[in-house]
Amino acid sequence: MYIVVGGGVVGLFSAVYLAREGADVVLVDSAPGGWSKAAAGVLEPTKFEINRINVRGYxxxxxxxxxxGKARIARLDWRWILTYIKVYGREYPEEIWNQVKELARFSISEYRRLAEEKNDFEFREEPLYEVVEDIEAEVAALKQDPLKPRFDVGEVKGRRAIVYLDSVVISTDLAVERLYREVASRGVRIVNKKASRVEEGRVVLEDGEILKGDGVIVAAGWWARRLGVPVAPLKGYGFRLVARWSGPTVADFIGGVFLVPFKGWIKATGRFDLDASPDHSPSRKVLAAAKTWLGDFEVMDMAVGYRPCAPDGLPVIERRGGVVVATGGCRLGWTLGPGIAHAAVQLLLGRSATALTTARFSAGKRLAAALKH
Ligand SMILES: Cc1cc2nc3c(=O)[nH]c(=O)nc-3n(C[C@H](O)[C@H](O)[C@H](O)COP(=O)(O)OP(=O)(O)OC[C@H]3O[C@@H](n4cnc5c(N)ncnc54)[C@H](O)[C@@H]3O)c2cc1C
Structure with missing residues (x-):
């Protein structure tokens, strides 16, 4: 039996892939899908710039x-900050970017496959319009992006924008429901509790119950810091709004809102706050930014998410004995999620390795050796 701790996009896909191998799987999460659901659902397989939080000047x-007031800092994790200082401005070799490209390629092909079976999560391949302060500077940055995105400069509602040509959109609300059905139909047992400890071959739950397994995948987002992985919670909010909107998907980096139209609602998301507190008042600013584009609207609901970000914005997929940690999707967790989950399962089953381990946080000299394992 295998245990997956955390039922966000990475945990749900991990459970699906393990169950597909014919294994007995238990998924532990008090509210599966809850944090991942906050996401806009814009998949950017050819763009990494959004996750590059360690570039000079960031x-x-x-x-x-x-x-x-466009970001909030409510929580400082000194271990994370020290690691950030270590990797600040660091460039990685081609091998790392090839792995990230492969995670993105795998992920998009998985969403496409699921949509071909039944497109019940509004999968659409369409351009994304990004409104930024300085288009010329953004174009220059994109030319340096290791994933080499295809883009044009265009216009949305009278405002200049970068138009990403290879974007995909999905409804994360509907995708979570679909993944839930996928795991249920494969006989995955869901335990609606939190894990309090993960050890070799066992998971201790918050009420003291102990689950034993042949292996564990920890896909619990920023909770992985409890296992010593430097991931910080970059909080954001996702609203479902009922409004009139005839435009395309827009990422407004000036106002601070993403707007993604779906059949029954518009998803409005925003904020990138270093904040794990229960105070969600900055969410009001997302609604205010949405209003500048949409005018009046009704709020259906709101979800809160904590983007799990490593200091260099790259995922962490690492094996420690019978435990594999899979996290660090940061702003691209849905874009890379199926790929991260697939790599984690392969690693757990001893089939392949990855270079995306915490060894990269070691001093520069040891990096090359670490990448070669
Ligand atoms: C506002 C917002 C907009 C975003 N937009 C996009 C986007 O457009 N495109 C994109 O690619 N990405 C986007 N993201 C990022 C993406 O949502 C995250 O990177 C992704 O959700 C990370 O997935 P995960 O499964 O690793 O972790 P999470 O989504 O953080 O899920 C972790 C899960 O683990 C559970 N958990 C935590 N602790 C425990 C415990 N102790 N025991 C058991 N379970 C536990 C939680 O309940 C949760 O369900 C956005 C995020 C936010 C917040």
Whole structure:
């Protein structure tokens, strides 16, 4: 029997892939899908720039956002910050980017396959319009992006925008429901509790119950920091709104909102707050930014998510004996999620390795050796 701790996009796909191998699987999460559901559902397989939080100049940009009230810092994790300082400005070799490209390629092909079976999660391949402060600077940054995105410069509702040509959109609300059905139909047992500890071959639940298994995948987002993985919670909010909107999918980085139209609602998401507190008041600013595009609307519901971000924005997929940790999707967790889950399962079953381990946080000299394992 295998145990998956965490039922976000990575945990749900991990459970599906393990069950597909014919294994008995238990998925542990008090509210599966809850955090992942907050996401906009814009899949950007050819763009990594959004996750590059360790490029030179990013901390100044983030502090400026904080000063303007566009970001909130409510939690400082010194271990994460020290690791951030270590990897600040660090460039990775081709091999790392090839692995990220492969995670994205695998993920998109999985969503496409699921949609071909039944498109009950509004999978659409269509351009994304991104409104940014400085188009020329963004174009220059994109030319350096290791995943080499295809883009044009265009216009949306009278505003200049970068148009990403290889984007995909899915409804994360509907995708979570679909994945839930997938795991249920494969006989995965869901335990609606939180794990309090993970050890070799066993998971201790919050009420003291102990689950024993042949292997464990920890896909619990930023909770993986409890296992010593440097991931911080970058909180954001996802609203489902009923409004009139005839435009395309828009990412407004000036106002601070993503707008994704679906058949029954518009998904409006935003904020990138270093914050795990129960105070969700900054969510109001997402609604205010949405109003500038949509005018009046009705709120259907809101979900809160905590993007699990490693200091370099790259995923962590690492084996420690019979435990595999799979996290670090950051802003691209849905874009890379199926790929991260698949790599985690392969690693657990001893079939293949990955270079995306925490060894990269070691001092620069040891990096090359670490990448070669
Ligand atoms: C507002 C917002 C917009 C986003 N937009 C996009 C987007 O457009 N495209 C994109 O690709 N990505 C997007 N993301 C990022 C994406 O949602 C995340 O990277 C992704 O959800 C990470 O998935 P995960 O499964 O690793 O972790 P999470 O989604 O964080 O899921 C972790 C799960 O583990 C569970 N858990 C935590 N602790 C425990 C425990 N102790 N025991 C058991 N279970 C536990 C939680 O309940 C949760 O269900 C967005 C995120 C946010 C917040």
């Amino acid at each position: 901390p100044v940009r983030y502090i400026k956002m904080w000063l303007k």
